[in-house]
Amino acid sequence: MSRLRKYLIAGLLVWLPLGVTVLVLKLLVDVMDRTLLLLPAAWRPDIVLGFHIPGIGLVLSLAVVGITGVVVANLLGRRMVAFWESFLARIPLVRSIYLGVKQVVETVFTSEGKSFRKVVLIEYPRRGTWCLAFLTGTGLGEVQARTGQDIVAVFVPTTPNPTSGFVLLVPVEDVRELDMNVDDGLKLIISMGVAVPQWTEQKEGEHQDADNNDARSPETLNQLT
Incomplete structure (x- = not known):
């Protein structure tokens, strides 16, 4: 009985981390695919291509984020962001949420933030x-x-x-x-x-x-x- 328990634990140590990793990745892909519903129906990849490609929402989201990063990295892009943030700063509730989230993101994802030192x-x-x-x-x-x-x-x-x-x-x-x-x-x-x-x-x-x-x-x- 103890040997069977040992084998079961050894199997769990192999499959459980792998299973959790697959589930997390699948959840991420599904969530990002749902962002395609924000597009007009005529622009959705499923309609344009005629079939569904799993993960295309994740790919498009990463592409949008990357292109946005390229745009805001130059002077004109930074001015556009500054104008946008000054506009949001005039809206009471939105200002609190936006600035709070931005500060957390800068702390976690940028080297200047030094989140956990x-x-x-x-x-x-x-x-x-x-x-x-x-x-x-x-x-x-x-x-x-x-x-x-x-x-x-x-x-x-x-x-x-x-x-x-x-x-x-x-x-x-x-x-x-x-x-x-x-x-x-x-x-x-x-x-x-x-x-x-x-x-x-x-x-x-x-x-x-x-x-x-x-x-x-x-x-x-x-x-x-």
């Missing part, structure tokens, strides 16, 4: 219990002025879905930086702690230096950015 540990939800988090912001202005402390913003994701979570504002001396990169941190979250990244233990002298750095001074705060 480092993987860190914080003691949460109580002392002695450690939680994996991602450093997202430093130099929080009013927050630091009001608290009289060096404060950093960290994002604590949920598992296995790291796109949800919450932001904590914690003193920098309570943050311990890890050696793992952001990708490894996300894998650890998504796998519910199963996919632990490889780590080579440092020498004793390096450990002492790291421990000294844990007492975060204002100068050390800059190293977190």
Whole structure:
């Protein structure tokens, strides 16, 4: 019985990730294909070609996004975007939604945004219990002025879905930086702690230096950015 259980688990380890990947890709293709319904009926590929091509919506969407990127990369395109954004900024509800989404997209997809800078540990939800988090912001202005402390913003994701979570504002001396990169941190979250990244233990002298750095001074705060 134990051998049968072992074989079943081994089979699941092969097929389950593959099946989930296929389902996610199929969902993405189906969603993008539905965007073709926004086109006039006479312009839809199914009508023009006379048959359905799975994934053509995804291809056309990527083409539109790519062409848009080429257009807005030049001076004229940037001016058009600036004019469009100034128009949207005058509409109260639309302004809040558009600017909020734009800021999130810029943070996640552009190098200037530096969405997740480092993987860190914080003691949460109580002392002695450690939680994996991602450093997202430093130099929080009013927050630091009001608290009289060096404060950093960290994002604590949920598992296995790291796109949800919450932001904590914690003193920098309570943050311990890890050696793992952001990708490894996300894998650890998504796998519910199963996919632990490889780590080579440092020498004793390096450990002492790291421990000294844990007492975060204002100068050390800059190293977190």
